[in-house]
Amino acid sequence: MSNTQNIVILGGSFAGLSVAHYFLKHILPTLPKNNGTSYHVYLIDSSTHYYWRIAAPRALVGKDMIQQDKMFLPIADGFKQYDPSIFTFIQATATSMDTNARTVTIEHASNSESQSLPYHALVIATGTRTPSPLLSLQGDYKITQNALQEMWGKLSSAKTIVIAGGGPAGVETAGEIGEALNGVAGFFQSRPANPKAKITLLSGSNKLLPMLRPALAKQAEVYLNRVGVDVVHNAKMQSVDSAGAQTLIHLDNGSTLEADIYIPATGVKPNSAFVPANLKTDKGYVKTNGKTLRVDEAGPRVYAAGDVGSYTRGGVMDIYDAIPVVLTNIKRDLQHAATSGASSPSSNNNEKQPELAGNAPGSDRTYKANLKETQLVPVGRSKGVGAVFGWKLPTLMVYMIKGRNYMIDNAVTLQRGTKWEKENGWKPTDA
Ligand SMILES: Cc1cc2nc3c(=O)[nH]c(=O)nc-3n(C[C@H](O)[C@H](O)[C@H](O)COP(=O)(O)OP(=O)(O)OC[C@H]3O[C@@H](n4cnc5c(N)ncnc54)[C@H](O)[C@@H]3O)c2cc1C
Structure with missing residues (x-):
């Protein structure tokens, strides 16, 4: 049987x-x-x-x-x-x-x-x-594809953009939008000469990137400024309203920001x-x-x-x-x-x-969790901050490992399982 x-x-x-x-x-x-x-x-x-x-x-x-x-x-x-x-x-x-x-x-x-x-x-x-279908699936992938297409259209004319969330997704998103719209500051300058859009990143606490040490978080902020992103610390989005084509972002400090585009990147x-x-x-x-x-x-x-x-x-x-x-x-x-x-x-x-x-x-x-400082955060197309197992990486390494193309070529290794071609063996005596 x-x-x-x-x-x-x-x-x-x-x-x-x-x-x-x-x-x-x-x-x-x-x-x-x-x-x-x-x-x-x-x-x-x-x-x-x-x-x-x-x-x-x-x-x-x-x-x-x-x-x-x-x-x-x-x-x-x-x-x-x-x-x-x-x-x-x-x-x-x-x-x-x-x-x-x-x-x-x-x-x-x-x-x-x-x-x-x-x-x-x-x-x-x-x-x-x-919160946003741009950053993760929320049902069939077409929902995310449509959200991406809508964003490409909106970015072409946006003058004000607010991104909420000081973690890696928020920092990376702000950096990419900043470089695409505002370009990069020239030598000996800290901001781009002719920014096209005002871009604000709400960090939600007193520093960016909670998993990384303060010096790396500060460096990320410098790189964000170089692509025309302003970082606002200690302010969290409390609620959002739409006012015609604009979004009103009400903050927990009582102030309100107006934006053509609002992207929540506030955790999962x-x-x-x-x-x-x-x-x-x-x-x-x-x-x-x-x-x-x-x-x-x-x-x-x-x-x-x-x-x-x-x-x-x-x-x-x-x-x-x-x-x-x-x-x-x-x-x-x-x-x-x-x-x-x-x-x-x-x-x-x-x-x-x-x-x-x-x-x-x-x-x-x-299983043993690796709790050492490990995170790579590209900021724009050529810079980034990061550490692996507690070792700080230079910006060039962050670019080479992740910032170049966000490791996109690895996607197929999971789809086809080639990532797991070899068994990671174990014997009870290893316990
Ligand atoms: C913008 C962004 C950037 C990131 N960058 C990095 C990075 O650089 N490095 C890194 O290590 N991590 C990164 N992460 C985290 C990384 O993406 C996650 O660790 C990873 O996606 C988790 O994989 P998962 O398979 O557990 O779940 P997910 O990738 O969340 O996938 C869950 C799957 O389950 C499906 N699903 C959900 N609910 C149901 C249901 N009820 N029934 C059936 N199917 C369901 C979904 O459709 C989805 O396919 C990033 C995350 C984000 C959002």
Whole structure:
């Protein structure tokens, strides 16, 4: 009798794509196929394309700044290399999950129909969203593409621009817009000679770039001034109104700014509306065991990967460190389940079956967060500030690593999984 076990991955971006490829390449082939057991990976995302949002600050200033066909990559195309009997991509949004029945409910984008999808193992990798669709996906990628197009049109005539948020997304966005509209200050000058637009960046605190040391934050501000951006500290956007074509930005210090364009870059919120409240922190992140990356309170074989998990400060480096840990623990748990007879409802059979096995006994692979000062922030097209593992990088290095093209050529390595061609091996003795 055939018994198909579903491995369900929610979210097909940096984390979800990594989990799916790593699983298909390195984990699935090692699993025992006792009594006709087989595995099928379902990758679910609200969008057909994944978005290299790292390059959003430059992409939003003009159509040709970053190649569009490298920014938005079709998820399904990256998985053509696998047998369709083991993998399915579904464009759908997870709307709820039931940890007792071990199912997730997804709403298909094609017809808005709901489907209850049973899981034997579940990885939650639904990431975070920014207030603006320019900087992250908010459903299908076309919403973001349309927002970018609208921005290109507006920037051509804008005279006043306000960007809220002193983190890397705000600084990068302000720097890119500043250089595109105002150019760069000449030698021995601190500001461009003929700025076309008044650009204001609201830092929200007393310094830019909270993850970097004050000297680097100050240097970023100098570079912003060189492209005609004014930084206003200690003022936060409280509310916005529209007044005709203008936006009124009311600040918490009682003043109001007027702008032709307002871009909120004020931090992210986790995409976790579908996750039961008991599995979330008070900020909405999925409560994740910081060592094993399991979601302990969700029952066996449920994991979180990427920015939606409570284990991380966010960022791609953390994801790359987490993937081998999550996948090693999935492998151990699935091998244990296969040899101790656990089963979950199969894709062909919606009846719940008894859950026999918990997580694998013995040593888990464990995650260790890198909390050292690590961040690269281009400011305009040739300058930038940054540090890696606590070491300050010169502006030229920031340009070469990130500022040149926002590492756009790496997008395809996640889409096709070439980033994970080799398994990052581990033995229990490494624990
Ligand atoms: C402007 C900007 C610049 C950045 N630059 C850098 C950088 O230079 N370096 C760095 O390390 N990090 C950077 N980051 C952070 C980096 O982008 C994130 O760490 C990374 O995107 C997290 O990946 P993820 O897979 O966890 O989630 P996300 O990339 O947030 O993706 C989540 C995916 O889940 C899907 N999804 C959401 N909800 C559902 C649902 N209910 N059902 C189905 N699918 C769903 C979404 O469509 C999306 O595809 C930047 C972030 C921003 C916003």
